[in-house]
Amino acid sequence: MRSHMQNLIMALFLLSPLAVSDVAAESLLAGEEIARRINARNEGEVVSRFITMAMTDRSGTERVRETKSIRKYFGKEKRTIIFYLSPSNIKDTAFLTYDYPEADRDDDQWLYLPAARKVRRISASDRGDYFLGTDFTYEDIRKETKVGIEDYSWKTLGEETIDGHRCFLVEEIPVTDKMAKELGYSKVQSWIDAEIWMVRQAKYWDVAANPLKTLQVREITLIQDIWTAHQLSVENHKTGHKTVFTFKDVTYGQSVKDEMFTEDALRRGY
Amino acid sequence: MARSYTACGILALAGWLIAASALAESTPDETKSSQSSNHRFSAVLESEAAYGMARDRADKLEMLLEPQWEYRWSDDTRITGIARLYTEGFDHLEPGRLSQGEVAPNSRRLQLGDRTDIELREFYMRTRLWGMHLTLGKQQVVWGKADGLKLLDVVNPQNFREFILDNFDDSRIPLWTVNAEVPVGGGNLQLLWIPDRTYHRLPQAGATFAFSSPLIVPQAPPGVTVNLRPLERPHNIMMDSDVGMRFSKFWHGWDLTVNYLYHFADFPVLFQSVLLTPSGATVTVNPRYERNHLIGGSLSNAFGNLTVRGEAIYNTDQFVLTTNRRDGDGVIKSGEMAYVLGLDWSGIQDTMLSVQLFQSWLLHPGDGMVRDPLDTMTTVLLRRHFLNETLETEVIWLQSVNQGDGLVRPKVSYELRDNLKIWTGFDLFYGDRKGLFGQFDRNDRLVIGMEMGL
Numbered sequence: 035m036r037s038h039m040q041n042l043i044m045a046l047f048l049l050s051p052l053a054v055s056d057v058a059a060e061s062l063l064a065g066e067e068i069a070r071r072i073n074a075r076n077e078g079e080v081v082s083r084f085i086t087m088a089m090t091d092r093s094g095t096e097r098v099r100e101t102k103s104i105r106k107y108f109g110k111e112k113r114t115i116i117f118y119l120s121p122s123n124i125k126d127t128a129f130l131t132y133d134y135p136e137a138d139r140d141d142d143q144w145l146y147l148p149a150a151r152k153v154r155r156i157s158a159s160d161r162g163d164y165f166l167g168t169d170f171t172y173e174d175i176r177k178e179t180k181v182g183i184e185d186y187s188w189k190t191l192g193e194e195t196i197d198g199h200r201c202f203l204v205e206e207i208p209v210t211d212k213m214a215k216e217l218g219y220s221k222v223q224s225w226i227d228a229e230i231w232m233v234r235q236a237k238y239w240d241v242a243a244n245p246l247k248t249l250q251v252r253e254i255t256l257i258q259d260i261w262t263a264h265q266l267s268v269e270n271h272k273t274g275h276k277t278v279f280t281f282k283d284v285t286y287g288q289s290v291k292d293e294m295f296t297e298d299a300l301r302r303g304y
Numbered sequence: 305m306a307r308s309y310t311a312c313g314i315l316a317l318a319g320w321l322i323a324a325s326a327l328a329e330s331t332p333d334e335t336k337s338s339q340s341s342n343h344r345f346s347a348v349l350e351s352e353a354a355y356g357m358a359r360d361r362a363d364k365l366e367m368l369l370e371p372q373w374e375y376r377w378s379d380d381t382r383i384t385g386i387a388r389l390y391t392e393g394f395d396h397l398e399p400g401r402l403s404q405g406e407v408a409p410n411s412r413r414l415q416l417g418d419r420t421d422i423e424l425r426e427f428y429m430r431t432r433l434w435g436m437h438l439t440l441g442k443q444q445v446v447w448g449k450a451d452g453l454k455l456l457d458v459v460n461p462q463n464f465r466e467f468i469l470d471n472f473d474d475s476r477i478p479l480w481t482v483n484a485e486v487p488v489g490g491g492n493l494q495l496l497w498i499p500d501r502t503y504h505r506l507p508q509a510g511a512t513f514a515f516s517s518p519l520i521v522p523q524a525p526p527g528v529t530v531n532l533r534p535l536e537r538p539h540n541i542m543m544d545s546d547v548g549m550r551f552s553k554f555w556h557g558w559d560l561t562v563n564y565l566y567h568f569a570d571f572p573v574l575f576q577s578v579l580l581t582p583s584g585a586t587v588t589v590n591p592r593y594e595r596n597h598l599i600g601g602s603l604s605n606a607f608g609n610l611t612v613r614g615e616a617i618y619n620t621d622q623f624v625l626t627t628n629r630r631d632g633d634g635v636i637k638s639g640e641m642a643y644v645l646g647l648d649w650s651g652i653q654d655t656m657l658s659v660q661l662f663q664s665w666l667l668h669p670g671d672g673m674v675r676d677p678l679d680t681m682t683t684v685l686l687r688r689h690f691l692n693e694t695l696e697t698e699v700i701w702l703q704s705v706n707q708g709d710g711l712v713r714p715k716v717s718y719e720l721r722d723n724l725k726i727w728t729g730f731d732l733f734y735g736d737r738k739g740l741f742g743q744f745d746r747n748d749r750l751v752i753g754m755e756m757g758l
Contacts, residue, residue, distance in 0.1 A: 089692060091691070091692065091694070095721065096722065097694075097719070097721075097722040098722055119344075120346065120757075121346075121722055121723040121757035122346035122347060122348050122372065122723070122757035122758060123348055123723055123725065123755055123756065123757035124757070125346060125757075140606065140608070142554075142557060142606070143606075144559075148473070149471055149473050150446075150451075150471075150472060150473065151444055151446040151472070151473055151476075152446055152448070152449070153559075154611075155559060155604040155605065155606050155611050155613070156606065156611070156650075157606040157607075157608065157609055157610060157611045157648070157650050158606055158608075162653065163650075163653055163654060164654070164692065164693070166693065167689075167692045167693035167694065167719075168692070169692070218653070273691075273692070275691075275692050293487055293492075296492065296554070297552065297554065297559055298437075298485060298492045298494075298552060301446075302430065302437060302439075302485075
């Protein structure tokens with residue numbers, strides 16, 4: 035029996051050398067290569083979806099915002115616009131960002147506040163600030179399920195399983211102290227699905243090296259042949275505050291006019 | 305008596321807050337906006353009370369209900385209607401029946417007694433036609449980048465019921481407007497035609513915030529009779545319309561606009577004539593709206609932690625009161641150049657420090673003008689958020705450099721529930737009573753309020 039098993043294993047080994055060497059190569063994948071594969075994942079040129087943002091504080095009080103978000107690539111430049119639909123006292127608030135591919139170029143961001151009926155330019159170095167009361171930073175919102183390769187040094191720590199999926203565990207350290215302050219993190223550990231190259235879980239440490247928050251990415255399904263996360267949840271361990279983004283009606287490839295991503299479109303609303 | 309009014313006001317607001325909190329908590333999900341229906345209905349209920357500290361009386365107890373209805377005809381076409389029910393418990397801000405002389409007949413509020421009125425705030429259709437964005441109907445058009453200072457934000461007039469203390473969205477008066485936006489040369493060209501001849505609502509004598517500064521109101525010497533003539537309003541819907549244009553473009557990281565507005569300035573010019581009779585002198589004041597060309601532009605950009613904002617304008621026809629007795633009509637006409645430069649610094653998380661410098665030059669100053677040819681004002685805003693932006697603290701300080709007067713507004717607001725915000729703060733005026741802010745030195749007040757989304 036033992037000899038039969040050994041023969042079988044040997045046969046499998048001989049018959050599938052490519053597959054085995056792939057696994058071996060992947061297990062040795064450098065962190066930076068994993069980051070590149072995350073960013074190389076197809077996320078569609080245009081995506082449109084409704085996002086429910088549920089925020090719960092330590093005492094259990096929940097705040098819910100309904101939003102519409104549209105993102106479009108202009109070459110390698112990514113533009114995202116988010117319109118708030120409810121509740122009625124913050125309805126029509128809108129956020130626009132231009133995310134440039136050049137590492138040395140600050141992103142451009144605008145915020146429309148209906149109480150003032152004016153579009154306000156936001157400084158790009160606010161990217162470590164929390165986005166409109168959520169536990170996601172402006173940078174998290176801009177990157178969505180992608181990563182800032184140049185912002186961190188990447189190191190693969192090993193493999194682990196998350197929700198039954200084989201994942202690489204990668205550690206990311208901001209390249210400079212200044213970058214750490216800008217991002218608000220001194221370290222990030224990400225669990226990246228080895229099949230679909232999407233982060234399934236991430237842990238963040240603040241600039242003082244204290245545990246800060248945990249991100250979980252759930253309900254990942256294929257939509258129009260694009261892997262799509264339908265739930266992102268973040269729990270802040272320092273404040274006990276939690277944010278859950280739930281995505282609905284996700285559509286790729288919809289025709290969206292370029293003028294949708296302008297200051298004037300923010301003002302006109304959705 | 306005043307104290308009992310105050311106590312009643314505070315008790316009423318406290319009761320209302322408790323009731324609103326319970327209502328906000330029990331608001332079912334079905335009442336929230338739905339994306340699936342073509343109709344969207346929402347409403348905002350706002351209540352604010354103010355206690356006048358120097359007068360030792362309750363200055364206001366107001367309630368605003370703003371229902372909003374939106375019908376989405378297609379992806380490109382929608383109709384929006386916003387109404388407002390306004391009621392004020394003490395009738396100090398707009399005492400008695402409103403004359404509404406500054407307001408065009410089809411834009412007036414429907415008065416239900418002295419303390420309550422209903423207004424159609426906005427009603428417009430937004431659509432796309434031949435590549436243009438068209439917004440037709442009663443609406444607000446807001447230009448400019450400055451906070452709290454209005455150089456370019458003059459398309460719509462303002463209700464000065466609470467001087468500049470009311471938030472601009474509430475105090476700005478929407479106008480019936482044809483608003484076309486055309487993509488041109490990688491930018492956006494906005495064209496405006498405004499047949500609505502509605503101008504600033506100015507508080508009448510006896511109102512809490514009635515103007516008294518000699519910068520705005522001519523001062524009659526003792527013993528001189530003043531004869532105030534009725535307001536002369538432009539009357540031709542075509543010839544007396546306002547027209548405007550704004551071209552905006554994002555250029556190498558800069559948000560740039562060029563603006564032009566041919567309009568009736570929203571403050572009436574108080575022309576004066578003196579008649580000497582054996583029984584004494586009589587000054588007749590003829591308030592009349594005058595045309596002005598406004599040419600200007602704005603810019604903004606971000607550099608690291610710093611955001612730069614600016615506006616500059618040239619007004620062809622500004623009218624300034626004069627005390628020169630040899631002047632024929634009591635006003636001097638001059639061109640005006642003005643700018644505001646603002647810097648927002650956000651180097652500390654959840655914190656913003658914003659400073660602005662405003663200067664205005666009169667190009668043709670005359671003898672006896674009540675204001676200096678160069679007028680300078682500064683503003684400082686410090687704002688910090690806590691607890692995931694549920695708690696906001698801020699202080700705003702406006703200072704007139706020429707007059708030495710100003711206004712300080714510390715405020716704390718807290719998002720008590722998903723759709724319920726409460727706040728409290730002070731509005732503190734200081735300086736000489738001849739100044740724009742100093743005239744309200746006795747109007748310092750403590751404010752508490754709430755806003756609830758329905």
